[in-house]
Amino acid sequence: MEETELGVRLRSHDPAVGLRAVGALHRLAEQVEAAAVARARQDGWSWEQIGDALGVSRQSVHSKHGK
């Protein structure tokens, strides 16, 4: 990957970059979860199986992603 200005700033310990990276990681986790849960449902996974895979209860995954 090419050296980005942001990469340089991060290694220069610019807190703005590190803090945004943490936020971005959280958002990425949520977005990947949304995509993976939708795909699992398409593939016939039960809410219980998805909850187990995510380490949360069936109810919480269903209330978050169930339509």
Added chain:
Amino acid sequence: MFEHVAADARMAVTAALEEARHRGDRRIGTEHLLLGVLHARELDPLGTLGLDLTRARAALDALDLAALAAVGIDVRGVERAPVPLSPKRTPFTSAARTTLRRAVGVARQQGGRRIRPAHLLLAILECAPPDPAAEVFRELAVDRAAVRTRLRPHAA
């Protein structure tokens, strides 16, 4: 605070909430207020100054991708989806609350009794780095003075 908010500015705040949730954020920040207010039709002309909803969303995504790359994560090709809306309470960040209060002040200065989308955007334009809305303006290389000038007739 919201009783003096015009219907379209109220819609901007509702849109901000949806933008925040879809992105997977747990709080409504100034960057979401910016996205929310750009839903307002009356601000469409700002597109000629490089400021519109599509570009602002893309700028936020670009900032995230760059930050993730900075910690060694390459998300190209990774399947991502908008996070479903949930009934969970989504509070404002303290900067967003300050910005909303500032919008009340802007409306009052202009002699208006209701907060219009232009008032809200003028308040957002006051945000300074490292505020997330300010980062979007920087990423888009938006000329804030030009935007303010363009907003004047809408804020009156």
